[in-house]
Structures are given as C-alpha cells and as structure tokens.
Amino acid sequence: MEDPEASRVNRTSKSSHMDSLGLTHSTLVYDRNFVCSPSGVLMFGEIVCGLLVWTLLGGTEYVHVPALAWVMFVSLVCWVLTICRLLLYLTTAHIKMPQVPWTVLGLWFNSSATVLYITAAVINAASMTHAIRGRYYYTSWMASTVCAFLLVFCYAAHAYVSYRSWRSESREA
Template sequence: MADFPSKVVTETSSPHSQSSHQGGSSLRGLATSVTTRMDMSFVRSIPAMLMVAETVTGLLHWALIAGANYMDEPAYGWVMFVAVTLWILTTILFLILLLSVPQRLAVVPWAMTVMMYNGVATLLYLTAFLTNAATVNVFKDQNFYGHFGAAAVRPLIR
C-alpha cells in the first residue's frame, strides 16, 4: 500500500489534444464532445413504423403529382406544397426522435409537439385531399389522369 501513490498518473490530456485546442485546425475536441446516440427501441416501435410508412407514401404522393403537368391547374400548387412540406417535416421529426433529441432537450414538451404536428398535418392533408379530389376531373381527358386520382387517395391513408 505504501507504493500506491507512485503508480498514479495525474496527466489528463495528451500533447496532441492541447495543440488542437490552441489554434490548431483540427476539430477533434468538438467531435469528441458531441455524441449521437440512436434510439434503436424507437425504430422498432409502432410510431416509428407509422412514420416510415408516412414518409414512403408521402414520397409517392408528391412524386405522382410532380410527374404530371400539375401547373395547368393552380389548385395543385397547394396540394404539392402540402405534400412536399409535410414529407420533409415528417422526415426531420423521425430523425429527431431517432437521434434521441427529446432526451437532450427536456425543456420542449415533445409529446405535445408531436401531437400538435400530427393534428396540423391531418388538417393540411385533409385540405389537400379535398382540393385534389375536387379538381381531378379537369384532367379527365389527359394521360396522367390516373396520377391525380391516385394522389387524391394518398392523404386518406394518413
């Protein structure tokens, strides 16, 4: 026991890490302080699976409209805006939940935030559906009539 203090090393940093903090161009100190942790239990949950399904069908929804000549009818600008915006926001929300951001930002009421997002998204998808369904007959004699008909059904899947 008498020789224990002589075996203790009190050095807390290496010479390489001090040079990077003293004006070096390396970002090692920043990279080591940021830790990303994926929540694998979230990936297997029902909300995550529903978000993945919503992302896939949302991509199909706006791809069907973008693949056709939707500029002939101004109402499809709204449908396209809703489809793309909510697809991007759903993807961002999925990544936020996947990377365990709610555990790091506990000041945000995440349950209320997700509930409000889903409520607003439902209302926007409903308006997009009504707009799309009301104007689909304009394209009845064109080749991509089926695209708009299929896109009108997609918001109902939410």
C-alpha cells in the same frame, strides 16, 4: 505548436457554454426501439405516402390546375418536417434537448398535418374533373388522391398516439 494548457481551457469554456444551454456532449445513438414503436411505424408510413403524393403530382403538369399547388405545398412541407422529426427520434437527438416539449410538439404537428391533409386530399379529389380518364395524368392524380387520404389516416392515428403519450406524461407530473 499549441499550448496544451490553453487547449484545455478552451475545451472547458466550450463545455461550460454547452452546459449552460442544457446540451450535453454525448454522441447520438440509433434508437432501434423507435422503429418498431407505433410512432415509428406511422412516421415511416407518412414518409412513404407523402413521397408518393408529391412525386405522383410532380410528374404531371399539375400547374395547369392551380388548386393542386396547395396539395404540393402541403405534401412537401409535411414530408420534409416528418423526415426531420424521424431523424430526431432515430438519433435520440430529442433526448438531448429536454427543454423542448416533444410530446406537445408531436401532438400539435400531427393534428395540424391531419387538418392540412384533409384539405389537400379533398382538393386533390375535386381536381380529378380536370384530368381525362385513361391518360397518365388521371392515373397519377388518382393515385396521389388515394395516398393523400391514406396520409389523413396516418397523421390522425399518429395524433391519437401523440395524444395518448401526452396524457400519460401529464398524469405522471
């Protein structure tokens, strides 16, 4: 049987360790306001279009066109990182980590994703010459190209929203 006093001391030491890291014990909360915000809407669009880009390419023999490996890399990395960011914002976990400059990080990520997706979309469009019109690969590659250009728009709009958020935050300081 465990000593209740030892258990209380153990919890207290854990608490002081978490406090020294700047973390709190509060639970994560679903933020339904984020879903309707411009950032939330853009993130959902980025996730849906990003999923379409890599699944449309992944369902073909894209490995025969080496340039499409770059498109797959960009789409998968950006898709996974966007899902991680969405989960952080939906659960308000970002509030629990105030030492991270979230607005700067968002601006940097969305701007970088815009540039990466511009290259991926252009490469995807240029690779259409390797597809035969009317075949499954052509249709999938064309659809993934359209989605990649939509993602350029989504990430650029999100970079603008992040920039506005950063500017308003820096004016308050």
